[in-house]
Structure formats: C-alpha cells, structure tokens
Amino acid sequence: MIRERFSYRQTFATILADKPEHIEAAKAGMLAARQVLEAYIARDPFFSTTFDPYIPDSDDLIITRMADATRIAGVGPMAAVAGAIAWAGIDAMQEAGAVFGVIDNGGDIALISDRDIRVGVHAGEAALSNRIAFVVPPQDSVLGICTSSATVGPSISFGVADAVTIFSCNVALADAWATSVCNQILTDDLSVMDRINPDDVRGIFVIMGEQQVTWGMLPPIVRAEVDERLISAGEEHYEFRKPGQTFDHVISDMVAREKRRRLFEDADRKMRDGHFVDLEDSDIHHQY
Numbered sequence: 001m002i003r004e005r006f007s008y009r010q011t012f013a014t015i016l017a018d019k020p021e022h023i024e025a026a027k028a029g030m031l032a033a034r035q036v037l038e039a040y041i042a043r044d045p046f047f048s049t050t051f052d053p054y055i056p057d058s059d060d061l062i063i064t065r066m067a068d069a070t071r072i073a074g075v076g077p078m079a080a081v082a083g084a085i086a087w088a089g090i091d092a093m094q095e096a097g098a099v100f101g102v103i104d105n106g107g108d109i110a111l112i113s114d115r116d117i118r119v120g121v122h123a124g125e126a127a128l129s130n131r132i133a134f135v136v137p138p139q140d141s142v143l144g145i146c147t148s149s150a151t152v153g154p155s156i157s158f159g160v161a162d163a164v165t166i167f168s169c170n171v172a173l174a175d176a177w178a179t180s181v182c183n184q185i186l187t188d189d190l191s192v193m194d195r196i197n198p199d200d201v202r203g204i205f206v207i208m209g210e211q212q213v214t215w216g217m218l219p220p221i222v223r224a225e226v227d228e229r230l231i232s233a234g235e236e237h238y239e240f241r242k243p244g245q246t247f248d249h250v251i252s253d254m255v256a257r258e259k260r261r262r263l264f265e266d267a268d269r270k271m272r273d274g275h276f277v278d279l280e281d282s283d284i285h286h287q288y
Helices: 021-042 061-073 077-095 171-184 191-196 235-240 247-273
Strands: 002-008 012-019 101-105 108-113 116-119 132-136 139-148 163-167 203-208 211-215 221-223
Touching: 012 077, 021 061, 021 077, 021 101, 021 116, 061 077, 061 163, 061 171, 077 108, 101 132, 101 203, 108 116, 108 171, 116 221, 139 221, 171 191, 171 203, 191 211, 211 221
Parallel strands: none
Antiparallel strands: 002 012, 012 101, 101 108, 108 139, 116 132, 132 221, 139 163, 163 203, 203 211
16 A cells, blocks of 8 residues: 655645555646636635525536535535545545545545545544544445534634544535534534434544534454554645654644734734724823
8 A cells, every 4th residue: 555645725635545646646736726716716706605505606526526515514615625536536545446545635535446445533632543443345336524623724614523423425425514513513502413414424523622513434443553643634744743742732732832923914904904993093092
C-alpha cells in the first residue's frame, strides 16, 4: 500500500492506494474539483460565506453535491467542501481502475476498498481520543466517513462536541451532517438526530467529553493506538509542533496567531479608511 500526503491551498489530504497511477488520479480529481469550485466562487462569492443553505446558479457536479447536501443538513455550502473534494478524488481513482483507495481530507474521508480498513478517532482531549478505531469492511461503492469537532481544529463550529463522525454513501452529505450535528448536539439535547433520514445516513458516533452517543448502524469499534502523525493536518502543523506538544495545542496556537493577525489587519484597514477618531476630537471622555 502507498501512502502519500497531498496539499494544495486549503486542501491537506492523505491518499492511500495500491498503485502510483491511482495516487496521481486522486490528485488530479481533487485539483479539477477545486478549480471548478474556485471559478464558481469567483463569480458568486456568497456561496463561500453563507452559513445557510443556498441554491447555486451552477450544474457543476461539485457545486450541486455541496449545495444539495447542505440544504438537507441545514448548513451553508462550504460545510461540505472537504468531503466533496475527497469524493471527487475517489471518483477519479475509480475511473482509473482502483478497487482500493482512501482520501482523508483533513478528517473527512472518502473511500472504496476491497479489504478491511481501520479508521481511528481523534477527539482532542476527550478520554477516547486516539484510543479507538472503526473496522470498516470492504466497500464496493464509495463510503464517506466525515468528522466535525467543536474543540479541535480551526473550522467554525457553534457546538460542544469533541467529535461527531457520520457514515454515509454520500460523502458530501456525511460532511454536511457532521457539521450540522456538531453545531447543535448537547449532552442533554440529542434532538438534532431526529431530523436525520436513515436512508441517507448509515450511522453516527459522537464523543462529548466522557459521553458517547451512537445512532444507526456503525462498523465494529476496537481498541487502538492512533498515531497523530498520520492525521491529515497540513505540513505547517509539523513545522510548528514543539517537543511534547499535541496537535490540538499546535492548532490552538495557530488559531490564536491567525486571530491576532486578522485583528491587526482589521485595525490597519479601519485606520486607513478613517474609521478611528482621534481622542482629542471625540465627544466621549473617560474619567478615571
């Protein structure tokens, strides 16, 4: 088996395949999908910023997959972007003749397989994090295994779950529902699960601190020791990782740096645009 990392702009993926040509097919499929997506966003920027379901003016496959999936899950189109790009890569691998292929695009996985595959669960500081894995049986058709977290990574989340993992044959839908469930599920409120159609989603596994929630049909779960070095998190995570530091701490540091950078950029922009008022000219005075 060949394992190769692939990164392009915001895509940080790990590809597993039996043959080099299948690796290249996966890369080509993901790049082609990204190019279509970027071209569409250039003429319709709202597609990339809204948090609400959106009907796009496009019949391109990656655009419709993202829009259709997120409309079902009640989130914005970009909530399905990683899964949709991974799906495009697997489609290309199949077209190249692959019967085995895995693309992990930052925690959102698309796969086909003629053998059992173990998929580890990373859930930040939760007790089960890096200690269990799903044993996924052979899959003749594409399977999506997508995970969202409110405590790990830089993605925007409105929830509290350490990990929400969704299994679906529709990879974009697995990604969209992972985001939607993670945004809404609480330790004392699981009602978001009532909206999910079992014809669309095979199973759900949720970790919230010490609590675990299961829904539908899941692959067998076994004890495992997940190697964090296999996480598809981008080369900068390895560059900035200090001895003894977990990837969660690396990501938290990077998010903090990015927030500071954006704050200063916003302040500079407002200064240039004249949105700040000199204190001596202000009608507001503070007394100490």
